[in-house]
Amino acid sequence: MNTSEPADRERGDTERLNWIDRRRAKIRDEVARNRRGEYTVPTWVLTVALVVIVAGWLALILLVG
Structure with missing residues (x-):
């Protein structure tokens, strides 16, 4: 055992790489969906837009009227 790092760190590095790979794959899949036109607007954005419009x-009715 002439390694400079303990065995726990090797597993942690593997888990970190797997997490990074999963994250990259998730982002890559999302970009591909968006390019195909399958993007969706989050519900909170639609809610904020509706509140702003109303x-x-x-305000227009109360200030002008």
Whole structure:
């Protein structure tokens, strides 16, 4: 056993590489879906847009009227 790192670190490095590989694959798959036109807008973005539109109309009605 002339290694400079303990066996636990080797497993940790392997897990880290696997995590990185999984993360890269997930990002790669998402980019491929977006290029095919299968992207979706998150629900919270739609909610914020709806609130802004409704608040704008209410402000317009109350300030002008």
